[in-house]
Amino acid sequence: MSIAEEDLNLIEAFKNGDETSFNRLILKYQQKIYWLAHRMTGNHFDADEVVQEVLMVMYKKIRGFEFRSSLYTWIYKITLTRSINFINRRKVRENFSIDENSLINLKSEDSITDNIEAKEKLNKLDKVLQLLPVKQREIFVLRNFNEMSYKEISDITGKSVGGLKANYFHAYKRIVELMEEGNDG
Amino acid sequence: MDERILRYLDGGLTEDEKILFEKELNTSPELKKKYEKYTSVQSKLDELKNIEVDKTYFNGIVPEFRNRLKVRKKTRKIFSLSFVNSLAAIIVLYFILSPNGNNMNLNEVVKNWTEIDFNNAIEYVDQQNSGFDNVVYYSTTEIDSVISSMLTDELNLSNNSTVYNAIDYHNLSAQTNSKDIKDLYKEILNKKYF
Numbered sequence: 001m002s003i004a005e006e007d008l009n010l011i012e013a014f015k016n017g018d019e020t021s022f023n024r025l026i027l028k029y030q031q032k033i034y035w036l037a038h039r040m041t042g043n044h045f046d047a048d049e050v051v052q053e054v055l056m057v058m059y060k061k062i063r064g065f066e067f068r069s070s071l072y073t074w075i076y077k078i079t080l081t082r083s084i085n086f087i088n089r090r091k092v093r094e095n096f097s098i099d100e101n102s103l104i105n106l107k108s109e110d111s112i113t114d115n116i117e118a119k120e121k122l123n124k125l126d127k128v129l130q131l132l133p134v135k136q137r138e139i140f141v142l143r144n145f146n147e148m149s150y151k152e153i154s155d156i157t158g159k160s161v162g163g164l165k166a167n168y169f170h171a172y173k174r175i176v177e178l179m180e181e182g183n184d185g
Numbered sequence: 186m187d188e189r190i191l192r193y194l195d196g197g198l199t200e201d202e203k204i205l206f207e208k209e210l211n212t213s214p215e216l217k218k219k220y221e222k223y224t225s226v227q228s229k230l231d232e233l234k235n236i237e238v239d240k241t242y243f244n245g246i247v248p249e250f251r252n253r254l255k256v257r258k259k260t261r262k263i264f265s266l267s268f269v270n271s272l273a274a275i276i277v278l279y280f281i282l283s284p285n286g287n288n289m290n291l292n293e294v295v296k297n298w299t300e301i302d303f304n305n306a307i308e309y310v311d312q313q314n315s316g317f318d319n320v321v322y323y324s325t326t327e328i329d330s331v332i333s334s335m336l337t338d339e340l341n342l343s344n345n346s347t348v349y350n351a352i353d354y355h356n357l358s359a360q361t362n363s364k365d366i367k368d369l370y371k372e373i374l375n376k377k378y379f
Binding site for chain 1: 187188191192195197222223226229230232233234236237238239242243246247249250251253254257
C-alpha cells in the first residue's frame with residue numbers, strides 16, 4: 001500500500017468516527033512536524049507548543065482535506081504557518097515580557113536529547129538557524145534537512161523554483177560563514 | 186566560485202559542468218579549500234539528521250494532544266456561555282439604566298464603562314446562573330479564534346486569507362494590546378446586536 005493510500009484509509013476511518021485513526025496519523029507524522037517546528041523556532045520548548053497547535057489544526061480541518069496535494073505537503077504547510085506565527089507572537093511577547101531572562105534560560109535547558117554532545121551540536125545549529133531570516137530558514141530546512149525537491153517546496157510555500165534556489169544558496173552561504181565564525185570564536 | 190560549489194552540492198550542475206568542476210577540483214587548491222569548507226559544514230548538518238532523541242517525549246505527544254482537546258471542548262462551552270452572559274448583562278443593564286427605555290443609545294450607556302463595570306455586569310448575570318461553578322482559564326488561542334471568527338464574519342474574509350496577509354487575524358491578541366481588543370470586541374458586539 002502506498003503512503004497516499006495509507007493516509008487516505010486513516011482519514012476515511014477518522015471521518016467515520018474512529019478517533020484512533022487520527023492518533024495513528026499523529027504517530028506517523030509527529031517527528032516530521034516536530035523537527036520542522038524545532039528548526040524554525042530554535043528550541044524544544046517552542047517546538048513542542050507548535051506541534052500541539054499543528055495537531056489541533058489538523059484535527060479541525062482534516063475532514064475537509066481533499067487530497068489535492070499529498071497529506072504531508074498539507075501538514076508541512078500548516079507546520080510552517082504555525083511556526084512563523086509563533087515566532088511573530090514570540091517577538092511581541094519578548095518585547096513586553098517582564099521576566100524575559102528566566103524564560104530564555106528555561107528554553108535553553110529543555111532539550112529533545114539527553115546526549116550532551118548531541119545537545120551542544122543541536123544548540124549550535126539552532127543558534128545559527130535563528131540568525132537567518134525566517135524565509136531563508138524555511139527553505140534551507142525544507143531542502144537540506146527534509147530533502148524536499150524545489151517543486152515540493154514551491155507547492156508548500158507558493159514561491160517560484162528560481163526564487164527558492166536563490167534563497168537556498170544565500171542561506172547555505174550564510175550558514176557556512178556562521179558555523180566558521182563559531183569555530184573560530 | 187561559491188555558487189558553483191553550491192550548485193554542485195545541490196545537484197544543480199549538468200553532466201558536462203559536473204565533469205569540468207570535478208577536474209578543476211583536482212587542479213585548483215583554492216577551489217578545493219573552499220569546497221572542503223562546504224562539505225565539512227554539510228557533514229555536521231548530516232550528523233544532526235540522525236541524533237539520538239528522547240523517545241519518551243514522542244510517546245507523550247498523543248496523550249498531551251488528547252488532553253488539550255478535552256480541555257478545549259470544555260473551554261468552548263464555558264466561553265460561549267460567558268459570551269451569552271455578557272450580552273445578557275448588557276441588555277439587562279441597558280433597560281435598567283435607561284430612563285427613557287428604547288430612546289437611549291447603548292453606546293452612550295457603555296462608552297464610559299471601565300473594565301470593572303463590565304466585570305460587575307457579567308458577575309451580576311453569572312450569579313443568576315448556578316450551572317457553571319468552575320472557572321476555566323481560556324487560552325490565547327481560544328480568544329484569538331473567537332475574535333478572528335467574529336472579524337472574518339464582519340469583514341467577509343475567508344479563512345485562507347489570514348495566512349500570509351500583513352495582519353494575522355488568527356493571532357490578534359499577540360499583535361494588539363488588551364485595550365484595543367476590548368474596544369474591538371465592544372464595536373463588534375454593538376454592530377452585530379444593537
